[in-house]
């Protein structure tokens with residue numbers, strides 16, 4: 001190489017020296033340095049192989065994700081142009097302290113078994129995408145450790161080159177260092193990307209699993225209304241806690257694996273220059289300080305559970321205000337609502353301050369023992385072997401000291417990271433406990449369902465052999481808070497024999513039909529109902545399945561997110577077949593006309609009118625209009641039997657007659673729960689609940 005020493009080197013700045021020497025560098029020198037750097041990487045086989053394998057993993061992932069996203073975009077756009085009605089479908093688709101006997105969130109055997117349980121859900125098979133991501137991340141982490149080792153070595157070599165005053169050697173080390181930097185930046189970004197991808201995949205698998213359980217056997221109803229299993233804030237657990245568990249577990253893997261590997265590799269390399277004695281002292285210190293920290297550490301896992309619970313309570317108070325905004329506004333209840341919200345906020349703030357203060361105290365201990373304590377022990381451990389190495393050449397001593405210094409700093413920081421893993425484990429344990437509580441609660445419903453099937457519950461609901469009748473045989477019903485509501489009810493309703501039901505508030509009128517619908521269990525008796533009676537339209541085989549033979553129309557009908565069409569179709573969805581879609585639209589328009597709601601259609605093409613979208617239909621429809629939607633939905637599904645729970649209470653009485661005539665015309669037999677006796681004339685039988693606390697009732701024919 002043609003580098004020449006400059007006589008002015010000692011009196012000029014390093015930049016000037018570089019500029020002055022640059023003109024002596026020939027292209028042959030550049031090729032020479034490049035080929036030496038290339039040769040040096042060729043010899044570092046472990047680094048090259050891991051880097052290439054990891055890089056191909058990430059490349060495969062990026063290609064896969066990009067093509068999936070492009071396909072989705074193209075698909076949506078294609079559909080958008082091809083079929084106007086499908087476009088509408090795409091549009092519609094797009095919208096829970098401390099100080100317990102055993103801490104429910106301790107890092108112990110139970111925690112490990114919970115982790116295994118969740119692990120089977122997020123990693124359903126060896127060939128799933130998450131396993132591929134974790135494998136790629138593992139190779140990437142190994143590669144990152146090798147790069148760190150090489151960078152440490154280059155630091156030492158760079159210093160040696162300076163000691164030798166060798167331009168040749170220095171530029172070679174510098175070029176090598178630049179290449180390491182490129183590799184390190186690719187690996188670092190890929191590691192972050194992989195951790196995020198793993199979190200997203202874990203979350204997708206776990207949340208889908210929870211949805212499956214939560215939405216089967218009416219678990220959502222049992223937890224929200226009947227408060228079975230004491231599951232608080234199910235919405236927050238599903239949206240926040242699951243995500244936090246996934247993010248913490250994905251992060252924990254890289255935070256454990258990389259430092260562990262760094263410690264092993266750095267220890268091996270350091271032992272070559274320092275022997276194992278000093279390292280044993282250093283590692284014994286870490287072992288001791290780890291135990292001290294663990295002993296003084298407060299139960300952070302329980303603190304996390306409490307924080308999540310308080311966050312959930314606060315959020316729920318806000319959700320309630322949104323849901324009941326109009327009632328609050330009418331009652332001018334803003335001041336009271338502000339008090340309620342501020343009370344929850346104060347509880348959350350006080351708790352968060354306590355939690356962060358405990359974190360601060362713990363942080364002081366962690367910093368002293370892990371960071372500075374490690375340096376206080378590490379420094380002499382590093383220096384002693386070099387102080388005793390009298391025979392070593394000066395420049396070699398400096399280079400090796402520099403490399404060992406970098407390595408010991410890496411190892412110390414990695415061991416520090418490993419000790420901090422305990423904190424992460426506590427955090428993960430807190431989230432694990434909440435997620436497992438959620439899973440156990442939603443899964444317990446399946447056992448209940450099995451009991452029901454085995455007929456162990458006293459009250460039994462069975463399918464009748466006759467689809468045209470509903471029968472109650474000696475049915476006794478208690479409220480969830482154990483009050484006798486209905487005693488020994490026996491009655492048979494055949495098709496065409498509409499039943500009028502009256503009784504004081506809280507007498508148990510709706511409760512009888514909750515038993516019929518399977519929402520509540522009767523304490524005694526048998527209920528016989530028609531086939532398909534309670535199955536949802538979806539479980540009946542999709543769009544073309546049988547319509548439920550029993551339909552419920554409440555006083556305040558549920559309005560689903562979506563178009564006007566969706567309100568009438570619920571719980572069915574719009575058909576993908578164009579002819580079927582058009583037929584349904586015709587029937588929806590007919591049903592809307594029967595309840596006098598044609599005015600809700602958007603102006604223009606009538607079927608386009610059904611596309612009318614509202615952010616929340618509850619906010620734009622009056623009480624009577626909501627009830628009319630409920631009746632239009634009933635006409636559309638035309639079931640054999642319908643429970644009308646004060647379903648026409650907000651509709652002007654002179655229109656009720658026409659609406660009831662429509663039930664007869666469409667052969668819909670109704671059970672009308674009402675307080676207005678005028679409706680009696682549209683029925684054949686009258687069931688009256690006495691509300692005397694003894695469950696007494698009377699049944700009379702209407703003449």
Ligand SMILES: Nc1ncnc2c1ncn2[C@@H]1O[C@H](COP(=O)(O)OP(=O)(O)OP(=O)(O)O)[C@@H](O)[C@H]1O
Nearest residue numbers: 225226479480481504505506507508509510511512
């Ligand atoms: N989820 C529940 N948890 C506890 N008690 C409940 C629950 N749901 C209803 N109840 C109680 O069961 C009793 C019967 O309720 P139900 O809804 O059947 O009354 P109702 O006769 O339909 O009254 P109304 O005419 O006021 O609608 C009431 O006293 C009510 O407080």
